[in-house]
Amino acid sequence: MKTPLLVGLLFLALQSFSQSNKFTFGFEVSPNFTNIDRNSLYALWYPEYGFRPAFNMDIKAEYQASKHLVITAGVGYLTTREFVILDTNLQDIERIESDRFHSYVFLPAGVKYYFGDFFISPEIGIGWNTANTTKTTYRRSNGYSSSKGDDINNLYKVNAVTYPIFFSFGNDIDMKSYSISLGVKAYYSLNSVGNDDSNYGHYYGFGVLAGVSF
Numbered sequence: 001m002k003t004p005l006l007v008g009l010l011f012l013a014l015q016s017f018s019q020s021n022k023f024t025f026g027f028e029v030s031p032n033f034t035n036i037d038r039n040s041l042y043a044l045w046y047p048e049y050g051f052r053p054a055f056n057m058d059i060k061a062e063y064q065a066s067k068h069l070v071i072t073a074g075v076g077y078l079t080t081r082e083f084v085i086l087d088t089n090l091q092d093i094e095r096i097e098s099d100r101f102h103s104y105v106f107l108p109a110g111v112k113y114y115f116g117d118f119f120i121s122p123e124i125g126i127g128w129n130t131a132n133t134t135k136t137t138y139r140r141s142n143g144y145s146s147s148k149g150d151d152i153n154n155l156y157k158v159n160a161v162t163y164p165i166f167f168s169f170g171n172d173i174d175m176k177s178y179s180i181s182l183g184v185k186a187y188y189s190l191n192s193v194g195n196d197d198s199n200y201g202h203y204y205g206f207g208v209l210a211g212v213s214f
Contacts, residue, residue: 022064024213030056030185032207036082036193052081054205058108070112072123078104080203082193095139102193103131104162123166132158156196163190168209181211
């Protein structure tokens with residue numbers, strides 16, 4: 001309950017700031033593909049270790065510091081994923097596959113620099129892990145079975161705090177009473193996902209970006 005309340009209060013605060021001529025308020029969405037860096041090498045042998053779809057959403061306030069420079073801050077939601085394979089001879093099980101989902105709420109801050117309508121925007125943030133879910137598939141010679149559940153006890157030692165950096169670029173389209181942003185967004189975590197042998201790597205991803213500002 002605390003997370004939706006915090007987001008709601010911040011939403012109202014950012015909206016009030018947007019009444020100033022130098023402040024704008026808006027939100028961005030970025031469907032993307034994600035992985036952890038240690039899996040990139042494994043993907044050469046196991047295609048299953050490749051990128052998986054994920055999602056990022058931000059609510060932002062922007063302050064027009066100069067003609068070309070805008071300061072940004074807000075709150076965001078990010079999902080990341082990782083895939084782990086364990087080959088085994090345990091009873092009739094030949095392979096165990098774990099598709100792990102991690103969710104974060106984070107606070108980003110950065111700048112947006114304009115070249116006409118084109119912009120580049122580096123950001124850094126601090127985030128908190130809010131949920132971890134694992135889909136486990138047991139593969140046998142005669143078929144497979146799957147189960148999905150929340151990792152309430154943090155079995156895989158996922159870090160409680162994350163430090164993501166973001167970089168986006170694109171174009172703003174002026175619609176008079178509001179503007180639309182279209183571009184590309186990438187991200188990378190400065191610390192590892194967790195301290196378990198299977199996730200001791202940094203998540204990263206990239207995807208399209210769409211936003212609107214008022």
